[in-house]
Amino acid sequence: MNEPSSPFSKLQLIPQEETLEILKQKGELYIGLPKENQYQEKRICLTPDAVNAITANGHRVLIESGAGEGAHFSDSDYVAAGGEITRDTKKVFSCPLLLKVEPPTLAEIDMMNPQTTIISALQIKTQDKSYFEKLAKKRITAIAFEYIRDEDGKYPAVRSLSEIAGISSVLIASELMAATNKGNGLMFGNISGVPPVEVVIIGAGTVGEYAARSAIGLGANIKVFDNSITKLRKIQTNLKQTIYTSTIQPKNLLKALKRCDVAIGAIRGEDRAPVVVTSTMVEHMKKGAVIIDVSIDTGGCFETSEVTNHHKPIIEKYGVIHYGVPNIPSRYPKTASVSISNIFTPYLLKIGEDGGLENSLRFDKGLRNGLYMYHGILTNKFVGEWYDLQYSDINFLIF
Incomplete structure (x- = not known):
């Protein structure tokens, strides 16, 4: 008696290794650039040229009116580059991804939405415990640009x-x-x-x-x-x-x-x-x-x-x-802004290509080195020891 014919070949019936879907879906970033309000701080994280490169890749950049004036970049320069301008400070701080030169103040953290990502300087010596506690309460993900390492293990921003x-x-x-x-x-x-x-x-x-x-x-x-x-x-x-x-x-x-x-x-x-x-x-x-x-x-x-x-x-x-x-x-805020912008832009484009910060942190060890808060969990050992706060290893949280 003939065996019933199978719709699968013998080769297809042999157990195979499981191959997981690892295609990275390109993500759209919505970046906020607030005006710096700290004393004598005139720098800005992105120049109009950088905003042009970022918006050309399908991302949105919302800039607070006057944010670039200290570095001699006008609102119209940013609009011409594809950026959006607003006078509403709260609207800028409600963006899912924020870029600042100086670390955010406690009042600025209040304006952020829960689960926001902020990339700025940390300036650990100028902070106190309440800063990290407030970030934790809002489940903020925070990256200190002075701790980001490049492929050579150097600190490009510093x-x-x-x-x-x-x-x-x-x-x-x-x-x-x-x-x-x-x-x-x-x-x-x-x-x-x-x-x-x-x-x-x-x-x-x-x-x-x-x-x-x-x-x-x-x-x-x-x-x-x-x-x-x-x-x-x-x-x-x-x-x-x-x-x-x-x-x-x-x-x-x-x-x-x-x-x-x-x-x-x-x-x-x-x-x-x-x-x-x-x-x-x-x-x-x-x-x-x-x-x-x-x-x-x-x-x-x-x-x-x-x-x-x-x-x-x-x-x-x-x-x-x-x-x-x-x-x-x-x-020299203009030179410093161009210099900082040159460092930020490739990272932002890469985060977009990777389908968001979560994926970039998985793949980029240097960027991960800059991370000190992950969804409100402190991940930087140095900060934890300095301020006597509990911290977790980021490698256990991400993978």
Whole structure:
């Protein structure tokens, strides 16, 4: 007797491995750009060109009226780029994805809808417990752009802003030395027959490297101090020339500070910037010399430094001019905005391609590194330990 014919072939009846659907559905993003209201903050996360690229990919961007004015981008620039403008602050904060330079205030978190995603700076040292508790209550997902890593394991946002701070430190010093600003009348520049300006740079990281690059470009003599031989070796390689380098030894440092016209502090610590220049050392510096303490954001590396602001940027101690304005890049908001925008745009387009932030966090380890709140659950170990809050490993929450 013949067996009934089967609609399946023998091959089809053999058990197969299960193949799961992993196609990523492209998602439409609705991004809100609120106006920064913190003191002296004039930067914006997306330039009109970036908004154009994002809207051309099918996403929507809602900008609060006047949000780009500080960086010299008008509302009409954003409208021409495909953005939407509103005067209603609450409407912007009701967008599912928010981009800010400064972390949101408690009042701004109140305006957010539950389950909103915010990408901004965290500035952990300026926060308190109530900030994280409020984010948790609203089940917010929050990413700190200063913690996002690229494929090389570097921090692109921190690097970009450090480049600006390094170049700025030399430009600011040259302004302060001008006689019109009651400075000592010396000019950065390699003038025939005139001894060059002497610059001491403490710290051979990104800020130090870009300060050194700018000072050399203007014709100054530089001396770079750092306790990391690797960093000192790297700065020489990157500058493609032999420069004076030294570890931070009080005797060598004091000798250099006595002779210098400009001293730039660009050194960071784990918690607070280490104080490497004492009051006594500053006392021995030339009258009219300039100190630019870029490390002031984390406490300053000159003992005599004090926090100042863009309206009253300098103080004088022992006849030495001290510049201690935190957040130096906000002095050049247009350049800083373009720089931040260049980092944000590819991430936003990728989030759209991946079908939303959830998928991007799964696939992008560097972006995941920036995450510190996930649907109201604290996921950053450092923040948890700093503020004595419970935290969970993001890898257990996402996969």
